[in-house]
Amino acid sequence: WLRPGDAGYNAEAAYNAACVVGLVRAGDGLAARQLLNEPGVRQVLLDHERLLSTIGEPGGLAYLEREAGKWPCPECRNDRVVRTVVDRQAQYRLCPACNGNPGPSLSDDAVILQLRLEARLLHGVQRSWAAQLAADHGLPLDDPDADELSKVLGFDSRAFIFKDGGWYREDGTQPGPISPFAPKPAEGEAPPGDTKPETPATTPEETASG
Ligand SMILES: [Zn+2]
Secondary structure, eight states, X not given: OOOSOOTTSOHHHHHHHHHHXXXXXXXXXXXXXXXXXXXXXXXXXXXXXXXGSTTOOSOHHHHHHHHHHHOSOTTTTTOSEEEEEETTEEEEEEXXXXXXXXXXXXXXXXXXXXXXXXXXXTTOGGGSHHHHHHHHTTOOOOOOOHHHHHHHHTOOTTOOEEETXXXXXXTSOOOOOXXXXXXXXXXXXXXXXOOOOSOOOOOGGGOOBO
16 A cells, blocks of 8 residues: 655655654654644645554555644743742743653654655665665675575575475485474584485486586
């Protein structure tokens, strides 16, 4: 149900839609409501709202509109502190309504879903050079070793001779299970399947490399 591409969206509407998500999260409901009224923003959010749900449910736009209407904090107007006068002295204490942290309370999963939506709307910042530099200082990609790859995929790259319905190594032995998930043989015990074939002599006519 997710659209394969966002090419049809106005870049400004997509940017504003991403900003709405962040502003609502920060409790800046006034700015979020202003951006929601910019052209195309609601439509972009409506088309992507299922990204805000772990199971792809709709309702994301309604949620953002609802939360944008609740904030700023009715008690401190996002000042995070409230002023009281005690003995003619002004005192400040943490806002009891928002606990100094305006915006909806979100689980870690909900924050991740919002960041995923924002990344999507901003055309996948994780694909940019700048994002890679920020994440890992531009480390080169891992160059997989062919031997390591064969272990991960669960086959023995040295067993390239197909004979009598099975794969054999050049020395005539047959590989045992080498899947990383296969049970490890007990110490001193030959791995199962890692046995010498009954006819060790291998003539070129019988082999076919694979
Ligand atoms: Zn408050």
